[in-house]
Amino acid sequence: MMTWKSNFDETKKHYLDWWKGKGIVLSMWEHLFKEGEPYEEIPPPPRHKDINQFWFDPEWRSDYLHYRMSRNSYMADILPVANAQLGPGSLASLLGSELEGRDDTIWIHPKKDFDETIQFDEDNRWWKLHQDLLSAVKKRSEGKYMVGCPDLIEGLDVLASLKGPDNVLVDLILEPERTLEQLAEINKVYFDVFDRIYDIINMEGEMAFCYFSLWAPGKVSKLQVDLSIMISEEDFRHFCLPFLEEQTRQIDYTLYHLDGVDAIRHLDAVLELKELNGVQWTPGYGQPQGGNSRWYDLYKRVLAAGKSVMINWVTLDELEPLIDHVGNQGLHINVDFKSEREIEKALTIVDKYR
Amino acid sequence: MKLELINKLFECVEFGKININSPYPPQMKGLPGADEITQEALVAGVNPDEILNRALIAAMNKVGEKFTEKKIFVPQMLLSAKAMNASMNHLKPYFADGSVKRKGVFIVGTVFGDLHDIGKNLLSMMVEGAGWEVIDLGIDVNTEAFVEKVKEYPDAVVGISALLTTTMVNIEPVIKAIKQASPATKVIVGGAPLTAAFAASIGADAYGKNPREGIIWLDLQSQKMNN
Ligand code: B12
Numbered sequence: 001m002m003t004w005k006s007n008f009d010e011t012k013k014h015y016l017d018w019w020k021g022k023g024i025v026l027s028m029w030e031h032l033f034k035e036g037e038p039y040e041e042i043p044p045p046p047r048h049k050d051i052n053q054f055w056f057d058p059e060w061r062s063d064y065l066h067y068r069m070s071r072n073s074y075m076a077d078i079l080p081v082a083n084a085q086l087g088p089g090s091l092a093s094l095l096g097s098e099l100e101g102r103d104d105t106i107w108i109h110p111k112k113d114f115d116e117t118i119q120f121d122e123d124n125r126w127w128k129l130h131q132d133l134l135s136a137v138k139k140r141s142e143g144k145y146m147v148g149c150p151d152l153i154e155g156l157d158v159l160a161s162l163k164g165p166d167n168v169l170v171d172l173i174l175e176p177e178r179t180l181e182q183l184a185e186i187n188k189v190y191f192d193v194f195d196r197i198y199d200i201i202n203m204e205g206e207m208a209f210c211y212f213s214l215w216a217p218g219k220v221s222k223l224q225v226d227l228s229i230m231i232s233e234e235d236f237r238h239f240c241l242p243f244l245e246e247q248t249r250q251i252d253y254t255l256y257h258l259d260g261v262d263a264i265r266h267l268d269a270v271l272e273l274k275e276l277n278g279v280q281w282t283p284g285y286g287q288p289q290g291g292n293s294r295w296y297d298l299y300k301r302v303l304a305a306g307k308s309v310m311i312n313w314v315t316l317d318e319l320e321p322l323i324d325h326v327g328n329q330g331l332h333i334n335v336d337f338k339s340e341r342e343i344e345k346a347l348t349i350v351d352k353y354r
Numbered sequence: 355m356k357l358e359l360i361n362k363l364f365e366c367v368e369f370g371k372i373n374i375n376s377p378y379p380p381q382m383k384g385l386p387g388a389d390e391i392t393q394e395a396l397v398a399g400v401n402p403d404e405i406l407n408r409a410l411i412a413a414m415n416k417v418g419e420k421f422t423e424k425k426i427f428v429p430q431m432l433l434s435a436k437a438m439n440a441s442m443n444h445l446k447p448y449f450a451d452g453s454v455k456r457k458g459v460f461i462v463g464t465v466f467g468d469l470h471d472i473g474k475n476l477l478s479m480m481v482e483g484a485g486w487e488v489i490d491l492g493i494d495v496n497t498e499a500f501v502e503k504v505k506e507y508p509d510a511v512v513g514i515s516a517l518l519t520t521t522m523v524n525i526e527p528v529i530k531a532i533k534q535a536s537p538a539t540k541v542i543v544g545g546a547p548l549t550a551a552f553a554a555s556i557g558a559d560a561y562g563k564n565p566r567e568g569i570i571w572l573d574l575q576s577q578k579m580n581n
Contacts, residue, residue, distance in 0.1 A: 169429040230428035285546045
């Protein structure tokens with residue numbers, strides 16, 4: 001099936017190389033509109049009735065995504081992936097948290113009367129929504145683009161969405177055994193749900209993720225423990241590493257999302273994950289973005305450990321110095337593109353190093 | 355004897371030993387915690403004022419230092435705060451009858467639109483541990499809720515937290531409304547995306563990068579008010 005991305009074969013080669021620590025992928029965070037005619041004249045859906053329709057109505061949202069996808073630019077390695085995410089950490093909603101749509105994002109509220117059991121209820125309405133939404137988008141796409149896997153999230157972050165982060169943190173100390181059991185249970189549900197989502201969204205076995213511009217010729221996911229900025233290295237090894245390791249073993253291609261300066265403490269542990277393919281860096285507040293020279297050594301550290309690296313929010317003028325210093329092997333660079341002209345400029349730079 | 359109890363209580367708060375049944379820290383397993391030792395101290399005639407100042411405030415100060423130096427992390431800090439609270443519960447009658455005075459009232463909340471509360475919770479625990487009465491309005495707090503509390507506690511100082519670049523701008527209307535309702539009320543703001551310059555630009559009286567900075571400024575306000 002032909003997608004709306006005419007150079008997808010070439011992009012796939014870039015990704016295949018990148019997963020093996022070679023070459024450069026040049027992409028962006030989500031999309032910008034293309035110039036000129038859309039790929040097909042798709043009418044926009046009528047304005048959404050309310051915010052619930054905007055996020056939670058599979059028919060409306062698939063029409064809307066279809067319209068948007070027909071007008072996005074897929075130049076360079078920008079992926080034709082429709083983002084049908086249901087909030088950061090939507091796995092929690094399958095375990096009893098409530099989702100609430102707001103203008104800019106979906107909020108996840110802790111489970112009321114959480115009794116410390118991790119239970120995946122198949123009749124849960126949010127699980128039905130996950131399936132209905134992904135199926136509707138998949139159907140609407142008719143193979144013209146891929147459907148990105150929602151940002152399910154796993155581990156401590158999901159436990160925090162269920163019972164509140166303070167309670168999770170205290171229980172690392174007061175209830176360590178129970179916490180480990182809960183984390184094991186969360187991983188079980190995660191793999192179950194992940195596989196079933198893969199069955200819906202995969203395109204001839206290939207898969208894409210909703211954010212982070214991720215594609216792979218098999219199962220792919222982003223891994224994270226954002227809560228790790230609040231715990232010791234010792235606790236990270238005890239409560240996070242074993243579950244991450246299981247994920248890297250069960251999922252073909254994995255990228256760890258390292259978020260914030262306070263998370264760098266855990267990088268050594270992350271790099272010990274044998275089957276992990278790459279590390280993505282988010283600098284956080286008050287810090288320069290990913291293209292800044294301050295982070296060159298961090299990237300070199302990741303590459304030296306045999307992992308690929310993903311660098312976000314790079315500006316055009318940072319691009320060349322970045323590759324000069326970090327090298328041209330194993331980089332996935334997401335530039336903060338504002339127009340297709342900028343993509344062309346970035347391509348002339350990157351092509352010199354390919 | 356009295357000194358020994360104060361030292362013991364200090365240790366319980368520093369290491370997060372809540373009560374005799376709490377398994378943490380392992381080296382204090384089976385021993386009485388902040389809960390029991392406070393009761394024992396009160397029976398032994400230790401002045402509640404001393405319990406507050408020489409044990410609780412002093413220990414939380416040390417905990418704050420260790421946290422800033424990254425010797426301990428949020429879980430350990432939360433347990434220290436729990437131990438402090440277990441002790442503080444026994445001091446409540448003395449606060450109520452005025453025999454022990456706190457430094458002032460601190461009204462705190464995360465601004466509307468924002469659900470992040472870990473930083474705000476740490477702040478309120480530390481401020482309470484520094485000897486203030488804390489009224490925590492929670493997360494996603496709208497302007498009216500702040501203003502209402504300020505009217506109820508006209509001498510209080512207000513703290514507002516925001517963790518998102520999209521919600522830090524919500525602080526400005528809250529400060530305006532607070533100042534309109536009560537011009538003398540002082541407001542301190544904080545949270546990762548904020549800066550001192552931003553705080554000044556929205557009419558805040560102070561900015562705290564962390565709870566320690568906040569407490570230093572708060573204690574100054576308390577001195578001014580009590581002079
Ligand atoms: C935990 C977390 C969450 C949890 C929050 C749980 C909770 N109950 O708090 C959940 C999962 C719910 C969450 C949701 C979201 N989050 Co969030 N989250 C974080 C994370 C990982 C940690 C924040 C934290 O708690 N830090 C630890 C505490 C201790 O630090 P702190 O809050 O800064 O507080 C300290 C100081 O600032 C100070 N302080 C704080 N307040 C005050 C006030 C005063 C008066 C003073 C003196 C001092 C002070 O004292 C504290 C102790 O030292 C950060 C990423 C990161 N690495 O920081 C993202 C982050 C803050 N989140 C982010 C985003 C985008 C979101 C969402 C919008 C995601 C989404 N798409 O839905 C939602 C927003 C929901 C909402 N409307 O609020 C972004 C914000 C980006 C931006 N520029 O705005 C971040 C930076 C992640 C990222 N890298 O993109 N998040």
